[in-house]
Amino acid sequence: MPALPLHEAGKYVAAAYVVVFTLVLVYVAIMAARLSRVERELGELLSLTEQPSDPGDAQPGRQSQQTPDELDVGRPESSPV
Amino acid sequence: MYGRGLRALSFATVVTLCVTLALIFFYAPIEADQGFLQKIFYVHVPMAIVALGGFILGGLFAIQHLRTRDSRWDMRSYVAIHMSLIFGVAVLITGSIWAKASWGHWWVWDEPTLVSFLIIFLLYAIYQPLRFSIEDPERQARYASVFAITAGVFVPLNFIAVRLSTGYVHPRVLGDTSSLPPKMALTFLLALLAIALLFATLCKYEITAKHTRAQLSTLRRRLAGEHSSVYASRGRSAAPRIQPSPVLGRTKV
Numbered sequence: 001m002p003a004l005p006l007h008e009a010g011k012y013v014a015a016a017y018v019v020v021f022t023l024v025l026v027y028v029a030i031m032a033a034r035l036s037r038v039e040r041e042l043g044e045l046l047s048l049t050e051q052p053s054d055p056g057d058a059q060p061g062r063q064s065q066q067t068p069d070e071l072d073v074g075r076p077e078s079s080p081v
Numbered sequence: 082m083y084g085r086g087l088r089a090l091s092f093a094t095v096v097t098l099c100v101t102l103a104l105i106f107f108y109a110p111i112e113a114d115q116g117f118l119q120k121i122f123y124v125h126v127p128m129a130i131v132a133l134g135g136f137i138l139g140g141l142f143a144i145q146h147l148r149t150r151d152s153r154w155d156m157r158s159y160v161a162i163h164m165s166l167i168f169g170v171a172v173l174i175t176g177s178i179w180a181k182a183s184w185g186h187w188w189v190w191d192e193p194t195l196v197s198f199l200i201i202f203l204l205y206a207i208y209q210p211l212r213f214s215i216e217d218p219e220r221q222a223r224y225a226s227v228f229a230i231t232a233g234v235f236v237p238l239n240f241i242a243v244r245l246s247t248g249y250v251h252p253r254v255l256g257d258t259s260s261l262p263p264k265m266a267l268t269f270l271l272a273l274l275a276i277a278l279l280f281a282t283l284c285k286y287e288i289t290a291k292h293t294r295a296q297l298s299t300l301r302r303r304l305a306g307e308h309s310s311v312y313a314s315r316g317r318s319a320a321p322r323i324q325p326s327p328v329l330g331r332t333k334v
Contacts, residue, residue: 031287
């Protein structure tokens with residue numbers, strides 16, 4: 001079969017590269033959606049740690065029974081990025 | 082941590098991909114027979130090689146999982162196969178586009194290379210439903226590992242069988258880059274490296290994301306209690322289960 005002219009082959013080549021690019025883009029978009037869900041859940045947990053779990057324990061300077069430090073949450077993970 | 086080195090790996094992947102694209106369109110010569118259409122070769126073939134390599138890698142990780150019973154190997158096996166399936170979709174679509182332009186048909190059923198790749202792809206397509214159908218995490222991981230090893234052995238056997246067959250029109254590239262002109266061979270090898278780096282980066286992203294979610298889940302359970310209705314379990318999943326460890330940050334994935 002003779003080689004297709006550039007204007008004809010160009011469409012197929014572009015389609016092939018666009019397919020690969022789109023697949024990677026969709027994957028990254030899914031990962032971004034998951035990341036935003038993790039961020040939202042982390043926000044919920046952060047608000048949970050700020051609420052006193054028992055009114056009797058709500059002393060000045062101690063907001064919750066379990067602070068992030070007690071839960072071994074390391075500074076690099078807990079700090080905003 | 083699983084995310085260590087991710088930034089450097091991502092950067093290396095982006096740079097290699099950009100250099101490869103520049104080489105493909107501005108450095109590699111136009112092939113005499115296929116013309117400009119041959120440019121599909123630089124994305125289709127490396128993706129096929131990396132996808133098949135990923136399937137074999139998934140089998141090797143599964144062997145490690147069965148040997149050590151460490152769920153981290155199960156996670157690696159799962160992610161390698163999962164990513165290879167995504168790459169497999171790209172291979173099938175780009176191959177079909179190339180076939181249509183080159184042979185005039187979207188698919189040729191009497192071509193062993195195409196059909197064998199489709200068989201392997203369909204074989205691995207049942208991996209996730211298999212995992213999903215088993216509720217017990219231990220059994221799920223064990224059965225998935227056995228499947229990954231068996232299917233992983235099938236990949237090179239299939240490859241050899243296709244090579245031994247005589248009637249084919251699909252060009253042979255692997256192990257025969259010496260027939261390519263030096264400029265084409267260099268571009269092809271760099272494209273292979275770029276696609277392999279993309280595969281490694283996406284696998285690392287996936288594993289890091291799963292690890293982060295596992296840590297978050299452990300933290301949530303500790304804060305809200307195991308039996309809280311608000312933070313109830315999300316039900317069955319095809320992804321490997323996480324084994325919570327007493328110390329957060331060392332969750333086994």
